[in-house]
Amino acid sequence: MSEKVHYTRFHPRWYRPRVPVFWWLRRRSYLLFVLRELSSVWVAWSVVFLLLLVNAVAQGPERYGRFLAWSAAPGMVLLNVVALCFVLLHAVTWLFTLSPHAMAVRLRGRRLPPAVIGVGNLVAWMLASALVALLVLG
């Protein structure tokens, strides 16, 4: 209908439900979404943690030693375990559910199905992790 709707005698008010503040608690999938979004906070924390590490290494062996001790404190370990869980959630959702749908990768004129892209991402992820381990552990 091209006209604007008027409330008249014959046109009682429609019911307009409000979205509750905690809408994301109402469905499992919404909760997962919010957790996924919050993983970014832990990504940021990881950056901070890494920068502290870099700083410690730059300041010499002694500072590096103190950093290692500090990071082994139970509170820190707990914090980083939580952070790791979120970062893994981020990696899994980002590499295996989100980006495969967001990308249109073509091979010989055909669009690759999302599952194939997901497998590709898995391989890339394993290579990147191996590289990191190699560099760090020698």
Added chain:
Amino acid sequence: MARRPVEPFLWLLFSAGGVLSALLIPALLFLFGVAFPLGWMSPPDHGRLTAVLGHPVTRVVLLGLCVLALFHWAHRFRYALHHGLQLRHLERAISLACYGGALAGSAVAGYLLLSAW
């Protein structure tokens, strides 16, 4: 309709940060945040780390990771507050804090990774 010319760039930073952090951070955090502290593996000695970090490529990559991951956080966190808590009326303040934070963090990272060596 309001077009926000910076939005595409913020999104590109967000996406690049998402990919890079997904690829690199789990391994790094696992090693330095969990495996070494818990003694599952022994941490590399200082000399090795200085050698690795001494290479400019490592530092540039790390800087890229830090900057992009911070913008990733800024963008995502901004929307999380925006939608998750319905703080739409605080939109400007939130954007300022998030992207401002990312900028500041990037500056620190730049200093630590480029000038301090």
Added chain:
Amino acid sequence: MADHITLRVTRYRPESDTEPVAQEYEIPLRKEWSVLDGLNHIKDHLDGTLSYRWSCRMGVCGSCGMTVNSEPKLTCATFLEDYAPGPVRVEPLSNFPVVRDLVVDIGDFMRKLPQVRPWLIRSEQEPPAEGEYPQLPAERAEYEQFSMCINCMLCYAACPVYGLDQEFLGPAAIALAQRYNLDSRDQGASERMDVLSAAEGIWACTFVGECSAVCPKDVDPAGAIQRYKFTAAMESLRSFLLPRGA
């Protein structure tokens, strides 16, 4: 299997109610009955005042979307048996104003749809006498998925961003724009750009992904939006680096 099941149906009578109330009906539980068959049984035999929309009862007209046990569903393609022993909650689609009972107002979508120019745009329209615009099967496959949308609005009901911000163009409208953008015969992508890359267009979507999860026709609007974000971002980058449109 019990031979009856309870439907807890949301009623809203705008003349007398200030907000929706639930009403229960006990109906026979038959193997082949969809939730819609259950509602029709109520309408014909128990309570003629219940209002809802339906037509094709074969999952293609897009009329019968409702919320069944908290999930947006096509009621003609959702079977009672899968919810036994019940009760089954049947509510109107979320995120839309409720007109009455299970009927919601989708006027908002109907107003947004023309904005994305969902039609084939050519710089020059050739007369039909000159034959078809050729299109290879692979080119057709490029957009086929996005052409399957039945406008059932389940994705709007599932998208929290739309719930929070009614200005958002929404999943189906953007997917339909992409349907034409990706059609090898179309030349109108630049005309659709302004609306799509506005703040209320693609950039409002935070990739919740529920739209694709509930879509009964596998349209994957979330994918359509993300792909368009990439296109739009690259376009911005290009015009930023080459400001004169070289």
Added chain:
Amino acid sequence: MTLPHDVLIVGGGGAGVRAAIAVAERDPRLSVAIVSKVYPMRSHTVSAEGGAAGVVRSDDSFDEHAYDTVSGGDWLCAQDAVEVFVKEAPEELLRLEHWGCPWSREPDGRVAVRPFGGMKKMRTWFAADKTGFHLLHTLFQTSLRYGRIIRYDEWYVTKLLVDDGRVAGVVAIELMSGRIEAITARAVVLCTGGCGQVYPFTTNAAIKTGDGMGLAYRAGAPLKDMEFVQYHPTGLPFTGILITEAARAEGGWLVNKDGYRYLQDYDLGTPSPGPVLRSMELGPRDRLSQAFVKEVDKGRTVDTPYGPIVHLDLRHLGKAVIDARLPFVRELCRSYENIDPVRELIPVRPVVHYMMGGIHTDIHGATPLEGLFAAGEAACVSINGANRLGSNSLPELLVFGARAGRAAASFASGAQDARTAVRPAVRAQVEDERRRLEHGLLNRDDGKEPISAIREEMRATMEESTGIYRSGGSLARAADRLSVLQDRFRSARLEDRSRTFNTELVAALELSFMLDVAESIVHCALRREESRGAHQRVDFPARDDHRFLANTLIYRDADGTRRVEYLPVTITRWPPGERVYGR
């Protein structure tokens, strides 16, 4: 308040939207509007599956398409209309291609065609097996380009306004608000679709209740060939959901309970593994449905809680073909029958599918009532005769939708006389109608029975009397029962008094149209004492060209009496002959 337009189109299905675009293109000064009881893209055209016929290949010709159509229609088609139709169909289908319709393609990029029942050549264009869906959405989305096409979505038309022998507009209810308004126009085009809902078991959607036929009939325009009701041989039991003829065109077999391809016993050719045009499973629908009834009589069908069935076997086609060409068939079987046609047999039985008859029009879509036009399934231009060939209906919507739109536009441009103001006679009709709706239906206190009971009885009556085979006796009994049901309807009771989206009121109005349509079907069938196409009289088993090579016209006069007349069939080039299939 009245809402004035130049051309008003009732119905937002394929025919209606095509007509609206034709008006907008013909004369940009005209104000054109579409009224539809559902949003246009919900119209029943959306369900059409198999395809749309139009000659494109070099080995094919207009004459062959015309001959297939005329013989398929058992020589009851108006041959001038058929000639126009076959010529304009490819043009319309190409135009749709230019508007973006995703037709399936050949490897070289040309539009693909598939075989279809009763067609001697491959000429059925298709978009997988969702042809109607793509066609309607393409049309609807294209219509959005024409900002000047005004839409009244979810408005229900209850009456045609007639001023001194000429149509003046309609009365309609806006469902959301319940307000009753007159929408006036110089020309009205009825594109309201078919009436399958007068039967209990049909492929047709809930909205296919013959409203437009009832509207025209009550306004004095005649209905034509109403006795010809098409049964489609392959519907799913219980739901009546259609398994498209394309399933057979791609090579599906119909087998009885012994796994035997029984069509070979009914003069439809001999079985071969692949599909053969105009033979066996690709015979015309009337003959296939009749063969089913004979199989039931021989006890060679399978009994189920929803009546006897036979099986459609697609297994030998393989998953690849089914997924590429018949994905919707697979989807429907999985959701509604819990079977996978790649591995299992599909249970099917004949189901009411299409109305050959409808509002009598000429080849421009004009009815005998001045200013009233009709197109689509609601109309009867007579291209379908006594039996429509599958895939002729969609192109019919386009060809005659466009023609009716153009004719209505010309009529409205020509009728730019002083009748802009609503004349008192019309205003009185509007008031009468308002009173009937408000007091006769909505707020009456003396109602007795609910409408659903009357509807069920009407449907049962139609199935018993006017099914695949009919007899004079049962038709006469049905006529009596329907007039009793008409009386009972007059004292029906509505529970719902609300103004807002009152679907019970809509159902009541639909029922009353259906009762009129059902009566016209029964009376026309009773009078036609022969067997032709979809009209098979057990008491008159032969075709009788001497008496009945004529189209039936049924009128309702102002005093409510019925009148049946016959109009000789227009024959241009194909004299009546024998219908030969599989030989």
